[in-house]
Amino acid sequence: MLKKIIHLWHILRQLTGDDAYDVYLKHHAEFHESTVDAPPVLSRKEFFKLWQDKKWKGIKRCC
Amino acid sequence: MHKNIKTIIWLCVAILGATAISAIALNRGESISAMWFIAAAACVYAIAYRFYAAWIAATVLTIDETRATPAERLDNGRDFVPTNKWVVFGHHFAAIAGPGPLVGPTLAAQFGYLPGTLWILIGAVLGGAVQDMVTLFFSTRRNARSLGQMARDEIGPIGGAAALIGTFLIMIILIAVLGLVVVNAMKHSPWATSTVAATIPIAMIVGFYMRNFRPGRVLEASTLGVILLLLAVVGGGWIDHNESLRGLFDHEGLTLAWVIIAYGFAAAVMPVWLLLAPRDYLSTFVKLGTVTLLAVAIIILQPHIHMPAVTQFVDGTGPIFGGKLFPFVFITIACGAISGFHALIASGTTPKLLANERDIRMIGYGAMLLESFVAIMAMIAATVLEPGVFFAVNSPAGVVGKEAVDAIAKINSWGFAVTVEQMNQLAKDMGESTLFARTGGAPSLAVGMASIFGNAFGKSMLALWYHFAIMFEAIFILTTLDAGTRVGRFMLQDMLGNIWPKIGQTSWMPSVIFTSGLVVAGWGYFLYIGVIDPNGGVNILWPLFGIANQMLAAIALCVATGILVKSGKLKYAWITGLPLVWLVIVTSTAAWQKIFSEDIRVGFFAAANDLATKLAAGVLPPEKAAVAPHLIFNQQLDAYLTMFFVVVLWIVIVDTSRVIVRYLAGKPLLPLTEVAHEPSRLVEDWVRD
Structure with a gap:
């Protein structure tokens, strides 16, 4: 249950771009x-x- | 055994769907439960998604899970990023679902609930969703190229130019008509006006918060913003009851139109972070929240539809807009069934996030089904009203008369029961001074939503629910207005940059001001004419927008059909070819009637001539005579604009046919621009989380 909530929270952060900076840092470290x-x-x-x-x-x- | 159970389940879905559709179509009683609409929609979508969309993905497009997408190959951590499919779905849906599917069905309800509902279902599963999915697929195979670029690369330069000009003009008409919808919702309503006005500083607060105070903390800032918005709805009620403050927000339509025009210009030249970006977060949250709430309320409450299945207005005499059922129901529904605009999002924007080709069905086809479902809910919200009330709210004063008594008498004469007292009581319940002639669809949708919410969650707060619904519509109409003006500005800068390179620099302030001014003047003109038009303006602008939008869809389908044929899939080309033929018939017929019809409520030239004759004969009342020259000029302009749309459409059709004929004759043509296969290296778990 807790795992699911955390997963949903991650999706919500991704959807809104709340985690965009973390993704960038990860990408930067990797590449x-x-x-x-x-x-x-x-x-x-x-x-x-x-x-x-x-x-x-x-x-x-759009419309 | 397992397979048999599946077959039985799908058989049950099919039977339930068929039963629901028959119940909707054959009902001739007083009322019908909205649950039949929900059941019909759910079954139709499930079957279409499971079978038709899956077949297109597997057999026609031959989607390849092992192939690397542009997001993987060009991953730069910024715009090209392989993303979780639910996240991409959310972005894609938020981008395609605007006010269109709410306004269109509300207006089309004048024909009764049946024609619009059927077209929303059929048009989406066979037309709109196919267009979105196929365009998404082709763009994904072409490094996320835009529709215009694909048209240029695959069909030729004419197709590319047509797509560009078409998009620009739709934008102008769309913004004008949406501006008009907001103006009509705020006219002489201090509550609505103050609430909508409050959304501007609220967006700015949110913008500052996420840019400077706590950079990048999008969720915190949006939560704060949504709370402030809800307070603004309540605060609007307080202002409405405050004698000294309410005067500040009580305005004529024309004043409000000028305010919107000034606002549009300011929003277009202001930096995005201050207004547009934060407003967009708020509007997306409010939109998703309200649509979910509406679905829940409809399922809890199971309201009854009171509108007849088909009204007498299928003969073209409807008060909301003139024109017969065919072709105008298709033009009016527009976005809820098929929208050319979606092809612009499905190409260019969404493919940059797509992690795997197998997600194309869910995102391209699935998101459009959800939008179609929003349109079904808008249809329910419009038709739960007593038909008499629906027509009293939506009929312009120019058709039913300015005085309440006249309007009621006229509506009663059509066979719809409603009284002056009933309308006054309704206006009082909703916290408005009047609900007569509130054209544009937003107020009647808000009344419908308020009565659904009120019945499901407590009746005492009807006025609050009404203004919440108005705020909900206004906030994302204004987002579309800001975003549209900005896109129009970029396009104009791009086009004019070919003539004078300096003006093409998007950050050069004189160019920004000049091109933003031109775009705002473009839609501002149509908005101004719409407001001074005694027939409400929506009756002219919405069909114009519908024709333009369906024309863009036809262009997208032309490109898709051309690519299918060039890929050696002629025998499957009907999946886009059939909707294309239908749209060409619909848009061409509608355009023909708008230009050449003798009926002054349909034909632009007929209306212009009629008004000119009356003006010359001196039979117009003085206030009408004063605006008549503007109206005459505008009707003629609209006729030429419609002609232009049809000519552009037919040029693209001829150009596509030329490509297809050359292909069949084995003659050389522009090569397919599909990017070569590169195996995907992404491991399943890595992408999904």
């Missing part, structure tokens, strides 16, 4: 950490700005 010319890790605030601005380019809502 860029070991490379020499790795881009610097963004702060939560910097990342959120980029993420939000990018999200609203293009058609995101």
Whole structure:
């Protein structure tokens, strides 16, 4: 039961983008950490700005 | 044995579905339970999803689970991210489900509940859901390319340009008609106006919270916002009862239209984080919450539908909009059955998140079924009202008369019982000064929802439920208005950038202001005309929007059919070909009638000529004569716009046919742009969590 609730909570966080920064950190650690010319890790605030601005380019809502 | 049980279960579903549909179709009694609608919809969707959609996925599209999707191949941790299928479903549904499926069925209820309900079910399972799923599939196989790009790559440059122009014009008409719906809901209603106004600072508070105060804490900020919104609904009631404050929010339609136009411009040039993004979170939460609540309330309460199955207005004399059942029920329902706009989300946006091709059926087909179900609920909410009340709320003053007594007499003469006292009492219950001639669908939907919620969760709070429903509709109509204006601006900057590159820079402020101004002026014009039109404006704008939206759907189906044929799947091309043929017949007939009909309530030119003759003869009352030249010009403009839509559509059809004929004749054509197969490396568990 508790496991299910935690799973639902994860889905809710993913749906809203609440965990976008954690996903980014994970992606960064996985793909860029070991490379020499790795881009610097963004702060939560910097990342959120980029993420939000990018999200609203293009058609995101319709009728 | 196991297989037999399954067969028996599906047989039961089929029998229940058939029974429910017959009950709906054959009922000629006083009323019918809404549960039949829910049962019919659930069975039709289940069978279509299990058999038709599965067959399309396996046999026609040959979905390949082992193939890497663009989200996996191009994963960059930002826009291309392999995502849990439920999360993608949520994003996709939130993006496609706007106010369209709520407004369309409410207006189409003038024909009775049956025609609209049947088209919502049939159109969705054979048309809309197929379009969404097939487009999602083709875009996924093409690195998440947009519909316009696919049209250009697979059919030719003409198709691409048509899709682009079509999208831009729909946006303009859509925003105008939605703006009109909000204006009509707020007209002389201090409660509604103050609540809707409060959503703006609330969105800004939420925006600040998640941008600066606690960056990225989306859930915290949204929870705060939703609580504030609910307080705003209650606060609106307090303002309404406060003699000195209510005057601040009690306005004419025209004033409110100017406010909306100014707001639209401000929202388009403001940074997204301040208004658009936080408002979108709130509107998504409120939308999902309210739709769920409505479904629960309908199931608990099992309300009865009072509207007849079919009304006399199928002959084209309906008060809400003119035109016969065919083709106008299809044009009016629009989004709840098939919406061209969805093809823009299904291409480009959603494929970037898709972790595996096997999720395409659930996301593409399933999300559209859910949207269709929202349309069914809107139909229920509209038709639980006594038909007399429904027509009193939705008929424009220009048709039934300005005075309550005249309107009631007219509606009674159609055979629908309603009294002035009944309407006054209803308005009092809902906390409004009047509910006569509140066109646009939002108020009647809110009355329907309030009576369902009131009966299910306590009747004492009818006025609160009514204004909650108005807030619910207004908040995501305004989100669509903001987002649409911004998208229109980007498209315009892109187009004008070809002529003058500097203007194509999306962050150059003079260009932002100039192009936003042009877009706002575009929809603002139609909104202004809609407000000054004594017939309510919705009767002109909604069919125009419906024609444009169905035209875009036809373009998406053309592209899909073209790709199917080019992929050597001619024998299956009917899955998109049949809905395409139907939409072409519907849109072309509707457009023909809107342009050439002699009936002044249908034909644009006929209406313009009639008004011009009356103006010349001096028989118009002075206030009507003052706006007549505007109305005449607008009717002519609408006629040319409709003509333009049809010409664009037929150009794309001819272009697609050319591609198909060349393919069949074995002549060279643009090659398929499908990306080569690359095996997926994602392990099941990794993707799912």
